[in-house]
Amino acid sequence: MFEEIKTSNDGELVINVGPQHPATHGVLHLLITLNGETITKLEPNLGYIHRSIEKMCESLSYRQFIYSTSRMDYLSSHMNNHACAMIVEKGLQVEIPERAEVIRVLISELTRLASHQLWWGAMAMDLGALSPFFYSFREREVITDIMEETCGARLTMNYIVPGGLMADIHPNFVKRVKDFIIQFNSKIDEYDQLVTGNIIFQNRMKNVGYLSPEDAISYGTTGPVARGSGVSCDIRKLYPYSAYNKVKFEEILETGGDSFARYLVRIKEMKQSISIIEQLIDNIPEGDFQAKTKAVLKLPKGEFYQRVETARGELGVYLVSEGGTTPYRIKFRSPGFSNLSALNHMVKGHKIGDLVAIMGTLDLVIPDIDR
Amino acid sequence: MGNEELIVKLQELFPAASIIQGNDWPEISFESGADFLSTIDVLKSDQTLAFDYLFCETCVDWKTHFTMVYHLDSTRFRHNIVLKYKLDRETPEIDSLSFVYRTSEQHEREIFDLFGIIFKGHPNLKRILLTEDWVGYPLRKDYDDPINMIKL
Amino acid sequence: MDVIITEPSTPFPGSVHEVPGGGIVLSTLDDVINWARSNSLWPLVFGTSCCAIEMMSAASAKYDFSRFGFEVARATPRQADVIIIAGTIVNKMAPVLKRLFDQMPDPKYVIAMGACATSGGPFFYNTYSVVKGADHVIPVDVYVAGCPPRPEALLHALITLQEKIKSGLTRDQIRAQFQEDGK
Ligand code: SF4
Numbered sequence: 001m002f003e004e005i006k007t008s009n010d011g012e013l014v015i016n017v018g019p020q021h022p023a024t025h026g027v028l029h030l031l032i033t034l035n036g037e038t039i040t041k042l043e044p045n046l047g048y049i050h051r052s053i054e055k056m057c058e059s060l061s062y063r064q065f066i067y068s069t070s071r072m073d074y075l076s077s078h079m080n081n082h083a084c085a086m087i088v089e090k091g092l093q094v095e096i097p098e099r100a101e102v103i104r105v106l107i108s109e110l111t112r113l114a115s116h117q118l119w120w121g122a123m124a125m126d127l128g129a130l131s132p133f134f135y136s137f138r139e140r141e142v143i144t145d146i147m148e149e150t151c152g153a154r155l156t157m158n159y160i161v162p163g164g165l166m167a168d169i170h171p172n173f174v175k176r177v178k179d180f181i182i183q184f185n186s187k188i189d190e191y192d193q194l195v196t197g198n199i200i201f202q203n204r205m206k207n208v209g210y211l212s213p214e215d216a217i218s219y220g221t222t223g224p225v226a227r228g229s230g231v232s233c234d235i236r237k238l239y240p241y242s243a244y245n246k247v248k249f250e251e252i253l254e255t256g257g258d259s260f261a262r263y264l265v266r267i268k269e270m271k272q273s274i275s276i277i278e279q280l281i282d283n284i285p286e287g288d289f290q291a292k293t294k295a296v297l298k299l300p301k302g303e304f305y306q307r308v309e310t311a312r313g314e315l316g317v318y319l320v321s322e323g324g325t326t327p328y329r330i331k332f333r334s335p336g337f338s339n340l341s342a343l344n345h346m347v348k349g350h351k352i353g354d355l356v357a358i359m360g361t362l363d364l365v366i367p368d369i370d371r
Numbered sequence: 372m373g374n375e376e377l378i379v380k381l382q383e384l385f386p387a388a389s390i391i392q393g394n395d396w397p398e399i400s401f402e403s404g405a406d407f408l409s410t411i412d413v414l415k416s417d418q419t420l421a422f423d424y425l426f427c428e429t430c431v432d433w434k435t436h437f438t439m440v441y442h443l444d445s446t447r448f449r450h451n452i453v454l455k456y457k458l459d460r461e462t463p464e465i466d467s468l469s470f471v472y473r474t475s476e477q478h479e480r481e482i483f484d485l486f487g488i489i490f491k492g493h494p495n496l497k498r499i500l501l502t503e504d505w506v507g508y509p510l511r512k513d514y515d516d517p518i519n520m521i522k523l
Numbered sequence: 524m525d526v527i528i529t530e531p532s533t534p535f536p537g538s539v540h541e542v543p544g545g546g547i548v549l550s551t552l553d554d555v556i557n558w559a560r561s562n563s564l565w566p567l568v569f570g571t572s573c574c575a576i577e578m579m580s581a582a583s584a585k586y587d588f589s590r591f592g593f594e595v596a597r598a599t600p601r602q603a604d605v606i607i608i609a610g611t612i613v614n615k616m617a618p619v620l621k622r623l624f625d626q627m628p629d630p631k632y633v634i635a636m637g638a639c640a641t642s643g644g645p646f647f648y649n650t651y652s653v654v655k656g657a658d659h660v661i662p663v664d665v666y667v668a669g670c671p672p673r674p675e676a677l678l679h680a681l682i683t684l685q686e687k688i689k690s691g692l693t694r695d696q697i698r699a700q701f702q703e704d705g706k
Contacts, residue, residue, distance in 0.1 A: 047500035052650040074573035137583035220474030333427040341477040
């Protein structure tokens with residue numbers, strides 16, 4: 001099953017990292033070829049959590065298949081649901097009430113915050129700092145509580161459905177989000193003080209895992225990984241969907257291309273998310289939260305594609321319909337899968353200790369890679 | 372370029388291909404046997420097209436044949452096209468793009484794993500998601516697995 | 524204000540006999556060992572998918588399972604007592620899980636967290652790669668329902684496991700006891 005640890009004549013050593021390893025954040029298996037302590041080649045071996053979601057979706061109706069997508073990238077489950085809901089709406093050509101659109105964006109940005117918080121804690125933990133993990137979970141719990149009140153679930157929400165939302169927001173939602181924003185604004189600075197300026201942290205992050213803009217494009221990386229290399233790829237900005245064209249925000253670009261740049265992108269993105277939430281939270285339009293749709297949805301024959309910016313990058317859903325009640329073929333272009341393909345390129349020539357730091361800044365979610 | 376301009380331009384470049392306007396983007400389809408690598412080369416290196424970013428690569432099993440579907444984006448001009456290439460079912464073979472777009476190395480391994488398409492020139496074509504000894508290609512429409520698959 | 528001291532749900536096993544100058548505790552060695560064992564269970568850091576996030580929540584500040592003696596999460600199976608299967612187990616992972624379980628020193632315990640580990644959950648039908656329940660691979664002591672279960676549910680499962688260990692009974696004995704109680 002695993003390649004045995006072996007040495008070749010020229011002193012190269014192959015070791016396994018994973019599938020059960022705390023720094024891989026799940027069940028990723030990496031075959032690493034080492035020369036001394038230097039990585040010469042890295043080959044990911046995936047599939048330890050390949051749950052055949054694409055096959056399963058072929059036999060689920062257009063209302064049902066959404067739930068399986070919140071289990072794909074569970075840290076951005078709203079964005080996954082959003083992409084799927086939008087693709088069904090695109091096929092049916094239904095107009096979504098304004099209120100639903102705004103709430104969708106609000107709740108997606110909250111999810112992005114929660115996801116980045118978790119990334120921040122987990123990445124710092126990879127580098128050996130345990131307290132950031134507890135700091136980040138402290139704030140994350142507030143978001144999950146808000147979500148729970150409105151969506152009824154803490155993690156796998158399935159709140160965004162074709163036609164709008166599953167239910168209206170909870171009466172407390174607006175107030176609690178506002179409270180959270182005030183509280184969290186000061187916490188971001190705390191994050192900065194605790195980690196960003198730390199000299200050990202900087203030494204481990206700067207000039208490590210360099211990815212040039214050309215490679216970032218060629219490897220198909222998206223999200224904070226590509227933006228850390230200065231490639232503009234924010235779907236919210238380039239191909240605005242939902243209510244994103246109504247809000248003002250910046251696409252964060254860093255030109256460093258190293259781990260530290262990717263770190264900065266995510267930290268700054270949190271501030272942008274807060275600003276989006278601040279712009280929308282007082283302006284949720286009145287009205288319905290759902291458009292009228294039939295109980296059984298039938299998409300016309302054809303092919304549809306929808307791109308969405310999740311916390312990890314671009315999620316694409318490609319749906320082929322034969323006119324029935326279930327998709328003929330569905331493909332999820334997950335951000336993690338492409339981002340991972342750049343890992344081999346990024347770690348080459350680095351010491352094995354840096355692998356963890358580089359992988360931490362890729363923010364991999366393994367079920368998202370394997371689907 | 373807008374979609375209409377793109378279609379005109381593509382028709383000029385590839386008179387043999389069929390080009391239609393899809394739901395979002397122009398769709399250009401080739402029959403099996405067309406020279407695929409040179410097509411990609413033109414699409415990538417043409418100064419007014421510059422499709423340098425392959426954001427989705429997948430395959431669809433149409434029971435009688437396979438269709439490879441490539442979604443291309445240009446980071447310079449921000450226009451997209453969908454590229455389709457028909458493969459026949461008995462010998463599904465296509466040139467690998469792994470040296471043109473590095474991302475496709477992994478995508479092609481996944482497609483090989485789940486559909487059994489052979490990518491000519493791929494540096495490391497083996498199963499990526501399933502175990503090496505897996506029999507069959509699960510995303511094909513005729514795949515059946517009475518042991519693992521419980522049908523509703 | 525009266526302070527009400529509640530009995531700990533599972534006090535130290537044994538009876539105290541008052542004698543001049545103090546007391547003597549009478550107990551069986553088995554009981555004492557089980558008592559000690561149950562209060563210091565080290566979980567293995569093992570999570571395959573979504574449920575792992577809820578396990579992390581249970582470990583972090585708000586829910587904090589270290590209050591019940593679970594704080595020392597170990598990254599290697601050789602130092603762990605209990606494995607919390609948080610997430611789906613697929614065919615490729617199953618041999619790895621078995622191997623992890625085999626590497627753990629006895630006595631070892633297993634908690635199946637979430638619908639996936641219990642039965643395949645949302646991935647039961649029409650999937651070709653999911654193991655329909657982790658108990659096809661390794662024996663499970665406690666099952667937790669939910670997708671994902673709340674951290675409280677995981678805490679409850681952990682406490683249930685402690686009780687099981689303290690009772691020192693096997694699964695069949697516990698079942699028989701339940702049936703007797705039912706009558
Ligand atoms: S039970 Fe639900 S939340 Fe848990 S791993 Fe399975 S799908 Fe994910």
